[in-house]
Amino acid sequence: MTQFTLFDAAEFLDSEEAIADYLGAALEDPDPEVFVAALGDVAKARGMTQIATASGLGRESLYKALTPGSKLRYETVRKVMAGLGVKLTVSAGG
Template sequence: MKLAKFDAAEYLDNEEVIAAYLNAALEDENPDVFLIAIGDVAKARGMTQLAKDTGLARESLYKALAPGAKPRYDTVFKLIRALGVELHTSPAHK
């Protein structure tokens, strides 16, 4: 039996699902998890369209979303806005 590799991008088809996916990624302490999640959403939306929407080159997007990358805040902000979601904070529960 041959199994296909799971690709989250295939399931990220609306803003509610995308927001839930990104929120789950934000719960992980490893920042690479969030970058990978943004990359999955970018793939689902189309990297070429995302590059146009953000004004960033495709190559820059791939570099910014690579594990271990340290993208600038303005880059992450542009990506989030172009993906049609917003980030919010709430008090931490103790």
């Protein structure tokens, strides 16, 4: 019998480039839950406790904010992104 393990994106987010590509791809999806999930994957890859400290959020608050279905505020997104050491940029479509 074949056994399968669940895919965990956090296991593959091992470089700044991989993280940037992953978050960028998630932003392109029209479903905001995809981006929230991607932020959670990156935070998990970097260490939730470390990101909570760096973002100024409590660890439990960070977990709650990145839970599917949460109504993540822009202010929280900025704090998490700063804690991750990444930023959003805007460019003209084309």
